[in-house]
Amino acid sequence: MWKPGIFEYPIPAVMVSCGTMQKSNIITVAWTGVINTNPAMVYISIRPERYSHDIIQKSKEFVINLTNEQLAFATDWCGVKSGKDIDKFEKMHLTKEKAEYVKCPTIAESPVSIECKVKEVKKLGSHDMFIAEVLAIHADERYFDKKGAFDISKCNLIAYANGGYYTLGKKVGKFGYSVQKKKRKK
Numbered sequence: 001m002w003k004p005g006i007f008e009y010p011i012p013a014v015m016v017s018c019g020t021m022q023k024s025n026i027i028t029v030a031w032t033g034v035i036n037t038n039p040a041m042v043y044i045s046i047r048p049e050r051y052s053h054d055i056i057q058k059s060k061e062f063v064i065n066l067t068n069e070q071l072a073f074a075t076d077w078c079g080v081k082s083g084k085d086i087d088k089f090e091k092m093h094l095t096k097e098k099a100e101y102v103k104c105p106t107i108a109e110s111p112v113s114i115e116c117k118v119k120e121v122k123k124l125g126s127h128d129m130f131i132a133e134v135l136a137i138h139a140d141e142r143y144f145d146k147k148g149a150f151d152i153s154k155c156n157l158i159a160y161a162n163g164g165y166y167t168l169g170k171k172v173g174k175f176g177y178s179v180q181k182k183k184r185k186k
Contacts, residue, residue, distance in 0.1 A: 010159035010166060013075050015110065016044055017063045018055045020103045021096055026088040027052035028079030030160040031127060032064060040134035042116060045127035051084045056130055060118040061102040065110035069156040072165050074109075101135040111155040113138040 011033075015026050031045035042064065046053045056062050067075045074092040081088065089096055095108035099115050106113035116132035145151045158165050 009161035010168075011161070013067055013079075013158050013160040013165055014044075015065045015067055015071070015075055015078055015107060016052065016056075017065060017096075017107055017113075018052050018059065018061070018104045021098060021105050024089060024096065024105050025052050025055060025083035026065075026078040026092075026094070026107070027083070028075050029064075035131065041119070041131060042114065042134060043129050043131050045124070045129045047127055051082050053128065056118065057121065057128075059103065061104060062116050062118070062130070062132070063099060063102060063104050063106050064114040064116060065107040066112040066114075066155070067158050068111055069158060069167050071109060072158055075158065076165065097138075099136070100138075106138055111140050111143055111157070 011030050013028060013030050014032055016029050016032075017024055017026050019025050027046065027050060029044045029046065033043060035041045035043050044062065044064065046056070052062075074094060077092060078088050081091075088094070089105075089107075096105035097108040097113075099106050099113075102115045102117065106115070114134055115136040115138075117135055118130050118132045120131040122129040122131065139150055143151055143154045153171055157168050159168060160166075
């Protein structure tokens with residue numbers, strides 16, 4: 001038995017871009033998730049003392065960029081360095097791409113980028129939760145299969161757990177497979 005804390009692992013490790021195309025920043029966030037389907041809504045939680053906090057607080061927008069094995073170093077680096085005096089895009093050789101609905105850039109190297117508009121900020125203690133509506137999703141064409149469906153298993157996404165970054169493993173089932181009727185052979 002441990003004292004109350006956070007042990008709901010693994011969780012996504014994402015790079016959140018904010019600001020504008022001219023003056024932007026990237027913050028690595030592991031406190032993120034889905035909170036609603038219709039309208040599509042997500043959240044990120046950030047400590048108020050972090051540089052990106054005020055940027056997002058003022059602009060009311062951000063982009064969640066999913067990370068993969070190829071972005072693991074940049075993901076960690078953007079989480080431990082402050083963007084106050086450093087251009088993280090430049091230092092990590094990441095490409096800014098213009099978003100469709102928000103002023104902040106997406107990260108071109110990310111397999112999936114999610115444009116978000118803040119609807120509410122909840123002050124929770126150590127972190128403020130930015131609750132946002134999803135405005136658009138950008139997915140890299142490399143990760144679509146021959147039928148045009150997005151194949152997340154091709155992305156090599158990473159997750160964060162107890163101080164470490166891990167690649168996600170192989171698919172072990174699909175939604176509803178436990179109750180799916182078996183097809184009869186003719």
